[in-house]
Amino acid sequence: MSGAQLARSRPRVTIGRVSPVEIVLWSLRILVLFVVFAGTIGAIVKDRYTAAQWFDFVMFGLTIGAIYAQIALGYTMVYGVLRLINFAHGDIVMCGAFAGYFVASPLDRSGFLTQHPVMGMTAILAVAIVTSTVIALLTERIAYRPFRRVSGSGPLIAAIGVSFFLEQTFRGMFGSSVKSYPEPSWQRSTFGVWGFNVPRIDVLVIGLAIIFMAGLYLIVQRTKMGTAMRAVAEDAEAAALMGIDVDKVVVFTFTLGGAMAGIAGVFYAFVYKQVYFFMGFTPGIKAFGAAVLGGIGSIPGAMVGGVFLGLVESVGPSLFLDGLGIPAPYQLRDLIAFTLLIMVLIFRPNGIFGERMAKQRA
Amino acid sequence: MKTPTRSRTPEGMTRSRTPEGMTRSRTLRRILLASTLATTVLAIGRPAPSSAAQTLGPVTDEIGVIRIPKNAPIQIGGMWVLSGPDTALGLDEKRGVELAFKTVGGKLLGHPLKLNAEDDQCNAEGGQTAATKLAANPQTVIVLGPACSSVATPAAPILWQAGIVDIGTACTAPALTAPNRGPQYAGFVRTVFSDSEQGKADATYAREGLKAATVVTVHDGSPYAQQLQQVMADNFTRLGGKVLSQEAVSPNDVDMHPLLTKIASEKPDLIYFPLFTAAAAQVLRQAKETPGLEKTVLLGGGSLASAAFIEAAGPSVVGFRIGYPDVSADAMGKDYPKFVAEYKKAYNEGPISGYHANAYDGAILAMKAIEKVAKTDSAGNLYVGRKALRDAVFEITFDGISGPIACDANGQCAQFKPSVLEFTSADPKTYDLGKNPKKIWPK
Numbered sequence: 001m002s003g004a005q006l007a008r009s010r011p012r013v014t015i016g017r018v019s020p021v022e023i024v025l026w027s028l029r030i031l032v033l034f035v036v037f038a039g040t041i042g043a044i045v046k047d048r049y050t051a052a053q054w055f056d057f058v059m060f061g062l063t064i065g066a067i068y069a070q071i072a073l074g075y076t077m078v079y080g081v082l083r084l085i086n087f088a089h090g091d092i093v094m095c096g097a098f099a100g101y102f103v104a105s106p107l108d109r110s111g112f113l114t115q116h117p118v119m120g121m122t123a124i125l126a127v128a129i130v131t132s133t134v135i136a137l138l139t140e141r142i143a144y145r146p147f148r149r150v151s152g153s154g155p156l157i158a159a160i161g162v163s164f165f166l167e168q169t170f171r172g173m174f175g176s177s178v179k180s181y182p183e184p185s186w187q188r189s190t191f192g193v194w195g196f197n198v199p200r201i202d203v204l205v206i207g208l209a210i211i212f213m214a215g216l217y218l219i220v221q222r223t224k225m226g227t228a229m230r231a232v233a234e235d236a237e238a239a240a241l242m243g244i245d246v247d248k249v250v251v252f253t254f255t256l257g258g259a260m261a262g263i264a265g266v267f268y269a270f271v272y273k274q275v276y277f278f279m280g281f282t283p284g285i286k287a288f289g290a291a292v293l294g295g296i297g298s299i300p301g302a303m304v305g306g307v308f309l310g311l312v313e314s315v316g317p318s319l320f321l322d323g324l325g326i327p328a329p330y331q332l333r334d335l336i337a338f339t340l341l342i343m344v345l346i347f348r349p350n351g352i353f354g355e356r357m358a359k360q361r362a
Numbered sequence: 363m364k365t366p367t368r369s370r371t372p373e374g375m376t377r378s379r380t381p382e383g384m385t386r387s388r389t390l391r392r393i394l395l396a397s398t399l400a401t402t403v404l405a406i407g408r409p410a411p412s413s414a415a416q417t418l419g420p421v422t423d424e425i426g427v428i429r430i431p432k433n434a435p436i437q438i439g440g441m442w443v444l445s446g447p448d449t450a451l452g453l454d455e456k457r458g459v460e461l462a463f464k465t466v467g468g469k470l471l472g473h474p475l476k477l478n479a480e481d482d483q484c485n486a487e488g489g490q491t492a493a494t495k496l497a498a499n500p501q502t503v504i505v506l507g508p509a510c511s512s513v514a515t516p517a518a519p520i521l522w523q524a525g526i527v528d529i530g531t532a533c534t535a536p537a538l539t540a541p542n543r544g545p546q547y548a549g550f551v552r553t554v555f556s557d558s559e560q561g562k563a564d565a566t567y568a569r570e571g572l573k574a575a576t577v578v579t580v581h582d583g584s585p586y587a588q589q590l591q592q593v594m595a596d597n598f599t600r601l602g603g604k605v606l607s608q609e610a611v612s613p614n615d616v617d618m619h620p621l622l623t624k625i626a627s628e629k630p631d632l633i634y635f636p637l638f639t640a641a642a643a644q645v646l647r648q649a650k651e652t653p654g655l656e657k658t659v660l661l662g663g664g665s666l667a668s669a670a671f672i673e674a675a676g677p678s679v680v681g682f683r684i685g686y687p688d689v690s691a692d693a694m695g696k697d698y699p700k701f702v703a704e705y706k707k708a709y710n711e712g713p714i715s716g717y718h719a720n721a722y723d724g725a726i727l728a729m730k731a732i733e734k735v736a737k738t739d740s741a742g743n744l745y746v747g748r749k750a751l752r753d754a755v756f757e758i759t760f761d762g763i764s765g766p767i768a769c770d771a772n773g774q775c776a777q778f779k780p781s782v783l784e785f786t787s788a789d790p791k792t793y794d795l796g797k798n799p800k801k802i803w804p805k
Contacts, residue, residue, distance in 0.1 A: 048627055049623075049624075049627050050627070052653070053623050053626070053627055056619070056623050056653075057620055057623060060617060060619040060620050060623075061620075064617050171445070176445050176446050176447070176449055177447060177449065177450075177670045177673055177674070178447040178639060178640050178643065178670065178673065178674035179673060179674070180643070180673055180674055180675065180676035181676075182676075183647075183676060183677065188651060197653060199651070268616075271617075272616040272617065272644065273644075273647050273676065274616065274640065274643065274644065274674060276446075276447060276640070278446070278614075279616075282614055282616075313617070313620075314617070314619075314620045315620075317620065317621075317624075318620065318623075318624055322624070327607065327608060328607070328608060328609045328610040329624075330609060330610065330611055330615075330620065330621040330624070331583065331609075331610035331611060331612065333620075334612065
């Protein structure tokens with residue numbers, strides 16, 4: 001054993017060399033793990049909820065998680081290609097929700113949505129997708145492209161500006177009141193599986209989200225444009241030298257992200273039944289968290305991150321905090337979600353799927 | 363070999379930029395810390411205005427004198443929520459004040475009245491900004507509003523620091539006029555009831571009207587909701603009921619399903635949630651979809667008496683009840699019907715929320731107080747002593763359109779008559795306090 005090796009192995013046993021930051025980090029990890037385990041055991045021992053209620057918690061979590069995942073895809077794809085955090089993405093979701101509302105509301109009043117749910121939903125989704133995509137492309141062309149060659153925080157600030165612009169434009173055009181989404185009767189209905197009541201809308205949202213995300217994954221992995229997108233994400237300059245039109249790829253990326261945002265906006269509004277100009281902010285932040293959690297730049301990462309965040313938000317307060325006897329646990333659900341997010345990032349700084357990408361690149 | 367190649371990748375470039383980023387974030391943190399400290403010192407450091415006595419023209423006052431030149435307007439500050447989901451709540455009060463100014467032809471003591479209304483967004487940050495802005499104007503004589511207790515809590519001390527009296531027009535949190543409210547609130551009065559009364563009335567209705575044995579309360583962390591549900595829960599227990607749990611959400615939560623499933627596992631007779639428009643509409647809509655809550659009664663609070671809430675809640679609003687002060691014609695002052703007629707004439711619609719009468723009375727109180735203490739010199743300039751104005755506000759009594767107005771030593775100027783209202787239609791256009799929602803208790 002050489003001297004250098006000895007020197008390297010020594011700090012592991014010497015307490016004096018451990019920095020205070022490390023101690024804090026480790027105690028944080030232990031505390032969170034303790035809360036998770038003790039809370040779970042407590043919740044199981046208390047036996048407060050029936051199996052059907054646990055099933056409901058999981059369904060709620062999967063539903064909101066599927067929506068987060070779709071929004072997170074927009075963040076992660078744009079980041080992968082442009083290294084830009086598109087803070088206006090949440091507001092593009094809001095645009096889709098509004099567009100869907102203006103179709104859904106008259107369709108519901110005329111009774112069309114109740115009689116022809118499939119055609120009605122298709123129309124709502126189509127209008128929302130087109131609106132979101134067009135607005136996403138316009139923001140790219142007008143606000144982001146002039147910043148393409150600028151280093152520093154210019155592009156980020158432009159993105160924040162776009163976010164404010166969209167919010168205030170919608171507020172100016174459609175007022176600041178909260179609008180209620182229509183609720184056709186088929187949406188409320190449930191069906192039984194193994195004795196559990198499953199709401200149709202949840203199944204619809206989760207099912208369609210899986211289909212759309214699988215489609216997106218295939219586009220990115222199997223098509224020529226998708227391959228070009230991955231090439232630009234890997235190294236934009238090299239890709240340009242190989243004859244890939246980077247502008248075209250960026251436009252393609254924003255189209256995909258905008259379409260997913262439109263779908264997510266409609267689903268979000270259909271599950272939570274309200275649209276207003278500021279509605280995109282919170283899901284936007286959460287989905288950004290989900291994208292970071294999954295490993296920003298990674299598409300499967302965004303999907304897994306979104307579902308994980310949704311599940312923790314929904315199940316976490318009842319499972320961890322209720323078990324410990326903490327009152328009003330649902331006030332703390334964002335705290336739980338983001339604490340777990342920080343935990344994952346402490347253990348895996350690149351996010352759940354982040355490392356694979358880094359390895360590929362090296 | 364690998365290391366040099368790596369440093370050319372995008373990550374390498376980002377890494378080389380970190381030191382700059384770190385400095386920036388440290389500066390940012392320092393600025394944040396400094397401003398937080400400054401705010402804290404401003405908010406709690408000095409309890410009352412500390413400027414020495416001032417003499418200006420014919421008036422000498424302990425904390426300061428406002429000089430309004432001849433023909434210049436008397437500037438009255440206003441702060442209400444004028445944007446977002448609770449706009450109707452604030453706008454309704456602003457209109458009440460405008461109508462009060464109209465009764466004197468927009469002029470007082472020969473000077474035009476000018477209302478500088480700020481949007482406080484119904485949150486503490488907005489309140490701080492609005493109050494700072496109004497306090498920065500040396501011509502602000504008095505401030506009317508806010509609608510929300512979360513605004514009044516930080517705003518009233520900032521205004522009183524500048525020697526400005528604040529007349530709250532719909533903020534009902536008990537702490538604002540509690541006997542232990544602290545000297546920084548000495549300049550705050552309100553022409554609206556206190557929720558210590560509202561909470562007691564709601565508990566009484568739950569026990570006697572609904573015969574509920576168990577309740578779960580939900581608040582959103584705002585002073586209004588939190589204090590109201592606490593008073594309600596205390597009184598409910600005192601009346602022999604059982605409080606199963608006191609839950610909380612955050613004001614912009616949309617997914618209430620998990621919370622409601624948790625509540626359903628406790629099987630309460632009643633869920634009491636005095637939240638604001640967006641969150642309350644979510645609870646209401648999603649409660650109807652939650653298995654186990656089919657028979658549970660839902661009871662909301664006074665912030666939901668608006669067309670905007672009907673719009674947000676949709677069809678599930680029908681049959682929903684809220685605890686509210688009694689505003690039926692026989693419970694209000696005798697001039698109230700005349701006021702409603704004026705309101706309709708001026709804005710082409712009936713009152714859009716519930717506190718216009720309180721705001722109107724607040725404005726009348728402000729004008730009476732200014733009239734009482736203001737002095738004019740030979741050149742036609744007007745002088746108002748700040749301390750004298752404050753004392754006048756506490757002394758004046760009159761019959762307002764919302765009922766008799768007389769402030770007690772803690773700034774509570776309005777009395778309370780309880781009622782419970784029930785929504786009868788999901789069409790926002792049918793909103794008409796007294797018809798939709800209509801009074802169902804006391805019978």
